[in-house]
Amino acid sequence: MGENGKLGYGRYRVLMVSDFFYPNFGGVENHIYYLSQCLLQRGHKVVVATHAYGRRSGVRYMTNGLKVYYIPRLPFIQQNVLPTLSGSLPIIRTILVREGITLVHGHQAFSTLCHESLLHARTMGLRVVFTDHSLYGFADLGSIHMNKVLQFTLADVHQAICVSHTSKENTVLRSGLNPEKVFVIPNAVDTAMFRPDPEESPSIKEEIIIVVISRLVYRKGADLLVEVIPEVCRLYPEVRFIVGGDGPKRVRLEEMREKHGLQDRVDMLGAVPHADVRSVLVRGHIFLNSSLTEAFCIAILEAASCGLLTVSTRVGGVPEVLPNDMIVLAPPVPAEMVVAIGHAIQLLPQVDPFSMHNRMINLYSWMDVAKRTEVVYENALSSEDDDLLLRLSRYYACGPWAGKLFCLVAVVNYIVWCFLEWQQPAKEIETAPDLSPPQAFFDLLD
Numbered sequence: 001m002g003e004n005g006k007l008g009y010g011r012y013r014v015l016m017v018s019d020f021f022y023p024n025f026g027g028v029e030n031h032i033y034y035l036s037q038c039l040l041q042r043g044h045k046v047v048v049a050t051h052a053y054g055r056r057s058g059v060r061y062m063t064n065g066l067k068v069y070y071i072p073r074l075p076f077i078q079q080n081v082l083p084t085l086s087g088s089l090p091i092i093r094t095i096l097v098r099e100g101i102t103l104v105h106g107h108q109a110f111s112t113l114c115h116e117s118l119l120h121a122r123t124m125g126l127r128v129v130f131t132d133h134s135l136y137g138f139a140d141l142g143s144i145h146m147n148k149v150l151q152f153t154l155a156d157v158h159q160a161i162c163v164s165h166t167s168k169e170n171t172v173l174r175s176g177l178n179p180e181k182v183f184v185i186p187n188a189v190d191t192a193m194f195r196p197d198p199e200e201s202p203s204i205k206e207e208i209i210i211v212v213i214s215r216l217v218y219r220k221g222a223d224l225l226v227e228v229i230p231e232v233c234r235l236y237p238e239v240r241f242i243v244g245g246d247g248p249k250r251v252r253l254e255e256m257r258e259k260h261g262l263q264d265r266v267d268m269l270g271a272v273p274h275a276d277v278r279s280v281l282v283r284g285h286i287f288l289n290s291s292l293t294e295a296f297c298i299a300i301l302e303a304a305s306c307g308l309l310t311v312s313t314r315v316g317g318v319p320e321v322l323p324n325d326m327i328v329l330a331p332p333v334p335a336e337m338v339v340a341i342g343h344a345i346q347l348l349p350q351v352d353p354f355s356m357h358n359r360m361i362n363l364y365s366w367m368d369v370a371k372r373t374e375v376v377y378e379n380a381l382s383s384e385d386d387d388l389l390l391r392l393s394r395y396y397a398c399g400p401w402a403g404k405l406f407c408l409v410a411v412v413n414y415i416v417w418c419f420l421e422w423q424q425p426a427k428e429i430e431t432a433p434d435l436s437p438p439q440a441f442f443d444l445l446d
Contacts, residue, residue, distance in 0.1 A: 011044070011381075012039070012044040012045070012102070012103060012374070012377050012381075013044070013045040013099065013100050013101050013102045013103065014039065014044060014045065014046050014047070014101065014102075014103050014104070014105055014377070015047050015048075015049055015095065015096065015099065015101045015103070015104045015105065015117070015121075016032050016035075016036055016046060016047070016048045016049070016105050016107065017048075017049045017050070017104060017105070017106045017107070017111075017113060017114050017117040017118075018032060018050060018106065018107035018108050018111045018113065018114050019050060019051055019075070019079050019080050019081060019108070019111040019112060019113045019114065020032075020050070020079060020107070020108055020111060021033070021048060021050040021068070022062075022068075023053055023056065024053065024079060025273065025274045026215075027133060027187065027296075027297075027298045027299075028107055028108050028133050030187075030274070030298060031107070031131075031133065031187055031298075032048060032107055033062075033066075034188065034190065034366040034369075035366065035369060035370055035373060036048060036066050037063065037064060037066065037366070038366050038367050038369065038370035039370050039373070039374075040064050040065070040066060041064070041367075041370075042367075042370060042371075042374070044374075045099070045100075045434060046066060047066075047067045047068075047069065047095070047099050047101065048066065048067070048068045048069065049068075049069045049071060049092070049095055049113070049117065050068065050069070050070060050071065050113065051070065051071050051073045051074065051075060051079075051081045051113060052070045052071060052072050052073060052074060053070065056070050057070045057071075057072050058070055058072075061435075065435040067099075067435070069095055071088075071091055071113070073088070073113075076112075078110075080110065080111060080112045080113075081112050081113055082112070083112050083116070084116070085116065085119075085409060085412070085413065086412060086413045086416040088113070088116045088117070088120070089116075089120050089123075089413065089416050089417060089420065090420060092116070092117050092120045092121075093120060093124065093417070093420060093426075094429060096120075096121065096124060096126065097426045097429045097431075098429055098430065098431060098432040099432055100431065100434075101121075101126065102126060102127065102381070103126065103127045103128070103129065103377055103380060103381060104117055104118060104121035104126055104127070104128045104129070105128075105129045105130075105131065105377075106118045106128065106129070106130045106131070106153075107130075107131045107133065108131075108132070108133050108134065109132050109133075109134060109136065109146060109149075109150050110134075110146060114130075114153075115149060115152075115153050118130060118153055118156075118157065119153070119156075119409075119410070119413055120413065120417075122156045122157075122391065123410070123413050123414050123417045124417060125385060127158050127380040127381050127383065128156070128157050128158055128380070129157065129158065129159045129160070129161065129376055129377065129380050130153065130154060130157045130159075130160045130161070131160070131161040131162070131163070132150075132160065132161070132162050132163075132167060132171045132295070133163055133167075133295055133296075134167075134293075134295050135166070135167060135170045135293045135294070135295045135316045135317075136170065136174060138173075138174070147174040147175065148398075148399075148402055150171075150174055150175045151174070151175045151176055151398050151399075151402070152395070152398060152402070152406045152409075154171075154175040154176075154177045155175075155176075155177075155394045155395055155397075155398055155406070156386075156391055156394060156395070157177075157181070158181075158379070158380035158383045159181055159182075159183065159376045159377075159379050159380045159383075160177060160181055160182045160183070161182070161183050161184075161185050161373070161376055162182055162183070162184055162185075162295070163184070163185065163186055163187050163295050163296035163317065164184065164186060164295055164296045164316070164317025164320050164321075165184055165317070165320060166295065166316050166317040166320065167184075167295040167296065167316070167317050168182050168184050170295075176398075183372070183375075183376050185369055185372045185373060185376070186296055186320070186321075186364070186369070187296050187298045187301065187364075187369070188301070188364040188365055188366040188368065188369050189298065189301035189302050189304075189305050189360065189364050189366075190366065191305050191357065191360055191361045191364070191365075193278060194277075194278050194281070194301075194302045194305035194306050195278075195305065195306065195357055196282060196306055196307035196353035196354055196356075196357050197282040197306075198353070206238075207238050207239070207240055208236070208238050208239045208240070208285050208286065208345060208348065209239075209240050209241075209242060209283060209284040209285055209286075210232070210239060210240070210241050210242070210284060210285070210286045210287075210288050210311075210341070211241075211242045211244070211280060211281055211283065211284035211286070211287050211288065211303070211308065212225065212241065212242070212243045212244065212245070212287075212288045212289075212290070213243075213244040213245055213272060213277060213280060213281070213287075213299060213303075214244075214245045214289070214290070214291070214299065215245055215246070215247045216243075216245050216246060216247035216248070216249040216250045216253065217247045217248060217249055218249065218292070219291065219292055219293055220245075220247075220290065220291050220292070221289075221290030221291050221292050221313060221332060222247065222249030222250075222252065222253065222290070223249065223252065224290040224292070224313075224332060224334060224337065225243070225253060225288075225290050226249075226252050226253060226256045227334040228288075228290070228334050228337045228338055228341070229241055229253075229256065229262070229266060230256060230260045230262065231334065231338050232338055232341050232342075233260070233262055233265055233266075235338070235342065236341075236342070236345060239265070239345070240265050240266070240267070241262075241265065241266045241267065242267045242269065242280060242283060242284060243266060243267065243268050243269065244269040244270070244271075244272035244277070244280050245269075245270075245271065245272065246270050246271040250268070250270075253266075253268065254268065277302060278302070278306060281302065281303055281306040281308060282306050282307075284308055285308060285309065285348055285351075286308060286309050286310070286311055286341070286344050286345070286348070287299075287300065287303030287304075287308040287309070287310045287311070288310075288311050288312075288341070289310065289311070289312040289313065289318070290312075290313055290332070290337065291312070291313055291315060291316075291318070292313065292315060292332055293315055293316050294313075294315055294316040294317060294318050295316055295317050296316075296317045296318075296320070296321060297312070297317075297318055297321060300312060300318070300321050300322060300327070301321065301322075301360065301364055304322055304326055304327075304356055304360055305356075305357055305360040306353070306357070307351070307352075307353020307354065307356045307357055308353075309326070309327075309328070309344050309347060309348060309351050310322065310326065310327040310328070311327070311328045311330070311337070311340050311341050311344045312327060312328075312329055312330075313329070313330060313331065313332040313337070314329040314330060314331055314332075315332060323359075326356060326359075328340045328341075328343050328344045328347070388410075388411075388414055391410060392407050392410060392411070395407045395410055
């Protein structure tokens with residue numbers, strides 16, 4: 001038993017923060033959920049904070065007592081809340097104090113809530129860790145703006161995590177962060193959920209099914225699919241496509257299907273809930289990923305775990321994901337992709353779905369990700385504490401104009417925090433009772 005009669009948690013009391021979490025579906029959402037579950041199983045306290053999704057607001061509990069704060073702020077654009085800088089400090093401070101948080105872990109570079117929460121945590125003297133899940137450019141206006149915001153946030157983090165070595169290089173170049181502070185921890189896959197089903201997949205002697213499951217947007221290469229699919233159908237009469245996903249580029253795919261008369265060979269499923277992804281994957285033989293940029297593609301892991309041979313564009317961190325005999329890579333050029341698909345069709349007789357699944361069990365595990373993340377937390381918690389002047393010196397070094405602006409933001413945030421401490425001291429905020437860790441709960445029953 002811990003203090004005040006509470007069941008004791010492990011050393012880490014972590015707040016995961018991002019604009020991207022369930023009920024929204026995606027790689028970041030899955031990463032936060034599975035990492036949190038594994039850390040809970042290892043005895044640590046984990047709480048998630050995200051913005052409200054429709055009527056889902058307030059506090060909710062998920063599997064194994066994972067507590068989620070759906071902060072009553074509605075998304076402004078692309079699931080991100082409107083930036084308020086110090087406007088979110090009162091509620092974030094209350095969550096941190098109520099839950100006894102000692103470390104804040106932010107996810108995704110374009111999450112407004114992530115950046116603001118890390119700033120507030122540093123103002124309150126807490127340790128912070130940041131995970132970058134995506135790759136960004138350097139030349140367009142949006143990337144320039146995003147990179148400057150990232151530079152501001154990472155100037156004051158204790159440790160950072162990237163999901164691939166390519167992602168690490170990209171993050172270091174964009175933010176100017178010391179490479180020694182950046183760890184590479186890849187994503188993983190729930191192999192118990194994604195497993196082959198020999199009864200679902202038809203024999204390759206009858207037909208070959210290529211599965212595409214992706215958001216139908218430019219960044220995911222939807223325009224590439226528009227050119228690749230008709231040519232593959234022309235060259236290989238036995239091939240059929242199943243396309244799962246939705247987005248602004250879906251119209252182009254529908255028009256392509258109508259133009260080439262491929263209604264009976266290209267099935268458009270629309271948005272596929274994550275719980276149903278496996279039932280779609282096991283119907284196919286080849287998984288096609290056409291992304292134009294990708295730090296680490298979890299969808300490839302899910303497909304490989306279901307026994308599908310993968311064909312993918314050679315971009316970002318994708319070449320780091322699977323061994324060469326489990327994936328066929330090609331440049332993001334339509335003609336090259338068609339050749340790669342033809343090569344994959346020739347390799348299909350050699351593919352053993354269950355052997356591939358067993359290899360994935362040994363290659364990727366969320367529990368392994370959790371253990372490696374614990375090392376990052378340990379490094380962050382053992383870092384020396386910095387006072388406000390040292391923090392301001394790091395902000396000031398971010399640029400002749402941006403540095404002064406960053407210092408101003410940090411000072412204003414500090415003043416707001418001091419006012420909140422005067423108005424309602426932390427010791428007067430009611431502490432939330434800890435739910436028992438799953439194993440400790442069963443130990444009590446004994």
